[in-house]
Amino acid sequence: MSSKELYEQTKQTQLNEWKTGMILFRTRSFAARTNVQVELNQHVKMLESKLEEGRCKLAELNKTTGSNFESTKKSFEETWESIVTAFEDASVKFKATA
Incomplete structure (x- = not known):
């Protein structure tokens, strides 16, 4: 397996794990009180959007x-960091409502 394939596989695995986490967040938002549910649903929708962007x-x-891989990888890493931040922020919000 090439380093490119390994890199892509690692990132795909993380996206899959985040998707599972997002499903958990969605479940928690449905169970939340009505006033909190609206805010949590907004976070879930934002995470869905981020995951789709990452995919x-x-x-x-x-x-x-070839050489295009490195420039595309840099753009991907920027997107990746925004996904990481979004999930960290959402985790904090969901823990606060638990």
């Missing part, structure tokens, strides 16, 4: 070859 960027990265 698209990973697919784009998967299609690149």
Whole structure:
């Protein structure tokens, strides 16, 4: 397995784990009180959007070859960091309502 394939596989695994986490967040938001539920649902929708963006960027990265890989990887890493931050922020919000 090439380093590119290993990198992509690692990132895909993390996206899958985040998707599972997002499903847990969605379940918690449905169980929350009504006034909190609206805010939590907004976080879930934002996370869904971020995950879709990450999935698209990973697919784009998967299609690149040669020297284009490094520039595409840099763009992917920026997106990745925004996903990490979004999940960290959402985790804090959901823990606060638990």
